[in-house]
Amino acid sequence: MRLGYPCINLSLSCRSSTTFRLSSFSAERFRSTVSANLQCLSETLAWNSASGVLFFRITSGLIPFASHPVNSLGWQDEFRKEFRHIGSFIRENRMRVSMHPDQFVVLNAKNEGIVERSTAELLYHSDVLDLLGTGSEAKVQIHLGGVYGDKAASIGRFTERAEALPRRVLKRLVIENDERLYSLMDCLAVHEKTGLPVVLDTLHHACNNNRESMREAILLAGKTWRRQDGPPIIDFSTQEKGRRLGTHAQTIDLRHFRTFLSQVPDPGDRGPDIMLEIKDKDRSALKALRLVMALSKTGKTSRRHP
DNA sequence: GGAAGTCAAGTCTCG
């Protein structure tokens, strides 16, 4: 079981998602920004490795305007060496990376233009993971999209569009339950049709479910992952008190995390990888890591930890 | 130099 956090390390001063306004776009600006972002990604992964954090979500902002028509630069070729270098580090340290395109990627949209832009964005995410030389265990995680007043039809469109994607995108694609529209059950139904693995988001599941217990949910989602997909991914978060339902906690609630761990059937070497969606990022990741280490020492998880 | 305004992209809800 590896632990991770998304996109930004708050202990470092660099950001791998620095960008600029579309109106400021120039080849110059683009190159210097990408170069700095890759450098920061490299530093972040080095920090992670040294800290024992072996799972990381790479920001979608790594290559600004990657899928935008304004950008006709062959960034894939231009930065091939840098990507390969970072990729080697990931492999050598047995780390796992993933990506999570944001809300603008809606595969089941009714508007074809949106579907085209979404597809281009998915290709960009796949490019990054391909250039790093990662295998199909490095995932690109999306939600099912909108409902448009007819969930069955919308799920149907998602399935069609997903199946039409290029293989190199499809082999990385995974679907995640959301807090309002599509529950774990809905995702499992899409899995039945498409074979896409399901990422369980624990906070979304608590908000939007069909009465499955957390233990049951973990098992059901876990079964959708094949060997070539790597260990199942689970997004863990706690509700921030006094805020809208679904708001991520500012810092990790270790009691809650420990309860969650007790519901994971097989933590240890072969267990799921856990992405901690907590606002203070690396700080909570370290706290969680220390807890897992302590538990494994006292034998309170079911398996030995490396 | 600091403050205020703005940013590629989508969907849903509310007024």
Added chain:
DNA sequence: CGAGACTTGACTTCC
């Protein structure tokens, strides 16, 4: 139908 939430930073302009 249009604005705001979602969620947040930081880029950019303005003074």
